[in-house]
Amino acid sequence: AQRVTQPEKLLSVFKGAPVELKCNYSYSGSPELFWYVQYSRQRLQLLLRHISRESIKGFTADLNKGETSFHLKKPFAQEEDSAMYYCALGWGNQFYFGTGTSLTVIP
Amino acid sequence: NAGVTQTPKFQVLKTGQSMTLQCAQDMNHEYMSWYRQDPGMGLRLIHYSVGAGITDQGEVPNGYNVSRSTTEDFPLRLLSAAPSQTSVYFCASSYSIFGDTEAFFGQGTRLTVV
Numbered sequence: 675a676q677r678v679t680q681p682e683k684l685l686s687v688f689k690g691a692p693v694e695l696k697c698n699y700s701y702s703g704s705p706e707l708f709w710y711v712q713y714s715r716q717r718l719q720l721l722l723r724h725i726s727r728e729s730i731k732g733f734t735a736d737l738n739k740g741e742t743s744f745h746l747k748k749p750f751a752q753e754e755d756s757a758m759y760y761c762a763l764g765w766g767n768q769f770y771f772g773t774g775t776s777l778t779v780i781p
Numbered sequence: 782n783a784g785v786t787q788t789p790k791f792q793v794l795k796t797g798q799s800m801t802l803q804c805a806q807d808m809n810h811e812y813m814s815w816y817r818q819d820p821g822m823g824l825r826l827i828h829y830s831v832g833a834g835i836t837d838q839g840e841v842p843n844g845y846n847v848s849r850s851t852t853e854d855f856p857l858r859l860l861s862a863a864p865s866q867t868s869v870y871f872c873a874s875s876y877s878i879f880g881d882t883e884a885f886f887g888q889g890t891r892l893t894v895v
Contacts, residue, residue, distance in 0.1 A: 718871065718886040760823060768814065769884065773823040
């Protein structure tokens with residue numbers, strides 16, 4: 675069975691501070707992992723995917739197979755980063771989402 | 782570009798009523814899926830489709846039916862609505878099932894069953 679855990683429902687940081695959103699997964703095979711973001715009144719959209727090893731809007735995420743983690747990090751949080759973040763495991767049309775972390779960046 | 786379009790945006794149903802949530806995409810994506818979003822539970826997969834005529838169940842399929850007669854459309858049917866189906870429903874589509882793909886989501890349908 676696949677499972678994604680995001681332990682923090684709410685996270686608040688000050689502008690300019692580093693931010694880390696935690697994600698742990700449980701999967702028996704080789705996982706495909708993603709971070710999706712939902713800004714206020716907008717639809718869910720892809721932030722980044724582990725296979726691309728990319729940095730989007732200053733966010734990065736490293737897949738740690740030993741710790742089965744895919745934490746999302748940004749060195750300096752911005753107010754526009756305030757949103758709901760979902761970690762997801764899966765592939766094209768089947769995603770298993772975590773419960774989400776609501777990030778608030780305090781000015 | 783329209784992308785993934787869901788209708789309606791809001792709906793109130795009485796217990797026992799039936800309705801269809803519409804989802805259409807104009808990107809010629811083969812893969813489509815339906816999720817429900819509930820507080821504290823994230824998004825959960827209801828049904829998915831890998832192409833016209835092919836559908837399968839996700840995590841929480843009970844109470845919902847789907848069909849895929851065309852590539853563009855993937856409607857979700859509630860045959861007899863229950864208060865437990867009060868939720869926000871999202872439709873998504875993608876062009877591949879591989880890890881380098883991206884799922885595109887609709888804007889959601891907020892359904893209340895009273």
